Amino acid sequence: MTLGDILVNVQGVAKHYGEGETRVDALRSIDLRVHAGEVIALLGPSGSGKTTLLNVIGCILAPTSGRVELDGDAVFDGKWLRSDLRRLRLDKIGFIFQAHNLLPFLTAEENVSVVLDLAGWPSEKGRARARELLDYLEVGHRAKAKPALLSGGEAQRVAIARALANRPRIILADEPTAALDSGRAQLVMDLLRKLATEQEACIIAVTHDEKIFDRFDRLIHLRDGRLVDT
Amino acid sequence: MNLAIKDIRHGLFRFVLTCFGLGLLMTVVLAMIGIYNGLVADALAVVKAPAADIWVVEAGTQGPFAEASSIPADTRDAVARMPGVAEAGAITYQTIEAAHAGQTLRLYVIGFEPGRPGGPQRIAEGRGLGTSHFELLADRKTGLVPGDTIRLGRNRFRVVGLAEDAMNSGGDPAVYVTLADALSLQTALDPAAARVQVARGDQGIRPATVAAVIARLEPGADVALLTATVRQWKHLAALSQIEQEDLLLASVVDRARRQIGLFLGILLSVSAVVIALIIYTMTMEKLKQIATLKLIGAPDRTIVALIVQQAMILGVSGLGIGLALILLVKDNFPRRVVLEPFNALVLTGIILVVCLIASGLGVRAALKVDPATALGG
Numbered sequence: 001m002t003l004g005d006i007l008v009n010v011q012g013v014a015k016h017y018g019e020g021e022t023r024v025d026a027l028r029s030i031d032l033r034v035h036a037g038e039v040i041a042l043l044g045p046s047g048s049g050k051t052t053l054l055n056v057i058g059c060i061l062a063p064t065s066g067r068v069e070l071d072g073d074a075v076f077d078g079k080w081l082r083s084d085l086r087r088l089r090l091d092k093i094g095f096i097f098q099a100h101n102l103l104p105f106l107t108a109e110e111n112v113s114v115v116l117d118l119a120g121w122p123s124e125k126g127r128a129r130a131r132e133l134l135d136y137l138e139v140g141h142r143a144k145a146k147p148a149l150l151s152g153g154e155a156q157r158v159a160i161a162r163a164l165a166n167r168p169r170i171i172l173a174d175e176p177t178a179a180l181d182s183g184r185a186q187l188v189m190d191l192l193r194k195l196a197t198e199q200e201a202c203i204i205a206v207t208h209d210e211k212i213f214d215r216f217d218r219l220i221h222l223r224d225g226r227l228v229d230t
Numbered sequence: 231m232n233l234a235i236k237d238i239r240h241g242l243f244r245f246v247l248t249c250f251g252l253g254l255l256m257t258v259v260l261a262m263i264g265i266y267n268g269l270v271a272d273a274l275a276v277v278k279a280p281a282a283d284i285w286v287v288e289a290g291t292q293g294p295f296a297e298a299s300s301i302p303a304d305t306r307d308a309v310a311r312m313p314g315v316a317e318a319g320a321i322t323y324q325t326i327e328a329a330h331a332g333q334t335l336r337l338y339v340i341g342f343e344p345g346r347p348g349g350p351q352r353i354a355e356g357r358g359l360g361t362s363h364f365e366l367l368a369d370r371k372t373g374l375v376p377g378d379t380i381r382l383g384r385n386r387f388r389v390v391g392l393a394e395d396a397m398n399s400g401g402d403p404a405v406y407v408t409l410a411d412a413l414s415l416q417t418a419l420d421p422a423a424a425r426v427q428v429a430r431g432d433q434g435i436r437p438a439t440v441a442a443v444i445a446r447l448e449p450g451a452d453v454a455l456l457t458a459t460v461r462q463w464k465h466l467a468a469l470s471q472i473e474q475e476d477l478l479l480a481s482v483v484d485r486a487r488r489q490i491g492l493f494l495g496i497l498l499s500v501s502a503v504v505i506a507l508i509i510y511t512m513t514m515e516k517l518k519q520i521a522t523l524k525l526i527g528a529p530d531r532t533i534v535a536l537i538v539q540q541a542m543i544l545g546v547s548g549l550g551i552g553l554a555l556i557l558l559v560k561d562n563f564p565r566r567v568v569l570e571p572f573n574a575l576v577l578t579g580i581i582l583v584v585c586l587i588a589s590g591l592g593v594r595a596a597l598k599v600d601p602a603t604a605l606g607g
Contacts (some may be wrong), residue, residue: 055602106233
């Protein structure tokens with residue numbers, strides 16, 4: 001596999017909570033590079049720091065120390081305001097959630113186009129893009145359905161469409177197949193890999209689902225806030 | 231894309247029910263405003279009805295509404311002759327209870343001289359008093375209709391016409407009779423009592439007294455000068471129309487007005503708390519969705535707009551329902567409910583401010599939500 005641009009570059013990142021006796025080191029000197037087209041998994045027991053690392057890469061949580069570069073931009077260097085990080089999330093990062101987290105009051109199409117609406121796309125163009133993605137993910141026929149009426153697989157594909165709507169280059173997934181049966185989990189992973197290749201994006205997923213381990217380019221193990229194996 | 235409207239449409243039934251509940255509360259608020267206005271309007275109705283410029287009453291009293299007043303009936307002639315007075319009329323007031331159609335009516339009897347100031351400004355139905363005795367004009371709220379007869383004192387009166395919005399500060403509807411009938415009603419003794427008085431040597435001749443004499447002035451006449459002139463007669467006092475209205479509001483309805491005003495303040499406070507709780511609860515139920523919105527990059531203004539718009543829609547809908555309900559039921563209240571467009575406008579302003587403040591709690595909770603909550607699974 002040919003590696004593309006470095007989209008995520010984490011150097012010496014540490015994160016701790018509290019001080020003194022109550023200090024908890026969630027991340028300790030993490031170094032990680034993820035290239036365009038790569039699909040990697042973050043593995044580790046509960047409390048190992050997977051979610052904290054995902055939050056740091058997702059610009060939700062500032063590290064205590066270290067350097068984070070996303071698609072060439074050094075974030076958390078003191079110059080970024082909260083609103084800048086929000087905009088960065090909107091433009092460069094797509095999130096896929098364990099429980100898909102679709103907004104229940106919007107249709108499938110609106111759940112996708114809301115991201116484009118927030119990004120300032122004209123509504124017609126946003127709707128067309130949403131339909132295009134839903135058709136691509138083979139849920140176009142459910143565009144007008146509310147999330148409550150979608151099956152687990154359909155809802156997860158709508159969530160993936162939402163994550164991809166603004167053409168982000170970094171996609172963060174939190175247990176993307178946890179709510180799916182084995183067959184659908186394999187389909188979702190195939191889809192994510194295809195998208196990573198076609199859109200030159202990288203995908204970083206937190207997962208415990210052993211059935212899909214073979215679908216990742218790299219498995220990154222964390223324990224007690226440290227990378228222990230790649 | 232308007233997220234507030236989309237969310238409301240998603241849970242429309244629940245939202246409508248909430249609006250209806252708030253609407254009922256608004257109905258009570260509007261009813262209190264209407265009753266408050268009605269109290270003032272009722273109190274002033276009887277003072278305004280004769281369209282007088284000056285009220286001449288007994289010296290040392292604030293009559294005839296704030297306290298009893300009794301002056302000789304012929305004071306009217308003296309007042310009428312004063313320079314600047316266009317016309318004057320003697321007037322009496324008394325409250326009596328009379329039986330009609332199996333019910334007891336509490337009536338405010340106004341005696342006036344037909345052709346002189348003191349009668350109703352407008353006859354809504356029927357005609358004015360045409361004879362000296364035993365005819366009456368009734369306020370529509372008495373339930374009497376032209377052609378009905380009713381016994382007042384020892385005589386039976388025929389209803390010949392109807393007036394509207396004529397009542398005393400207690401809300402008792404008024405009936406108008408001639409001054410002669412009113413005086414008879416005030417002073418005539420039961421036959422047995424009259425015989426006892428005659429046996430004692432009482433000739434039964436007393437000078438006629440009235441509660442007040444009212445006067446309308448010629449254009450350009452000086453009210454202050456005329457009232458000052460009247461006060462020079464030691465047995466009389468005089469009040470301008472404005473003074474009479476102020477006196478009535480200050481002495482007769484002030485306590486009730488303050489009580490209702492206080493109750494209105496409490497109701498508005500309760501409404502504010504209820505709205506704040508509803509908005510806060512609605513926001514707390516959406517925290518996961520708000521976290522998701524923040525995570526995918528929604529700016530704070532989108533989140534704030536979602537909450538504030540819903541609060542405003544809730545407040546305005548509740549107010550609309552409240553207005554519709556009160557307009558439907560206001561005529562069924564035992565006392566007059568008077569609502570002016572100005573009241574609705576002011577209440578709309580208050581409710582919008584309350585909604586804005588109330589949504590602050592929800593906004594605060596929403597802005598504190600950590601976007602990472604959405605990743606929690």
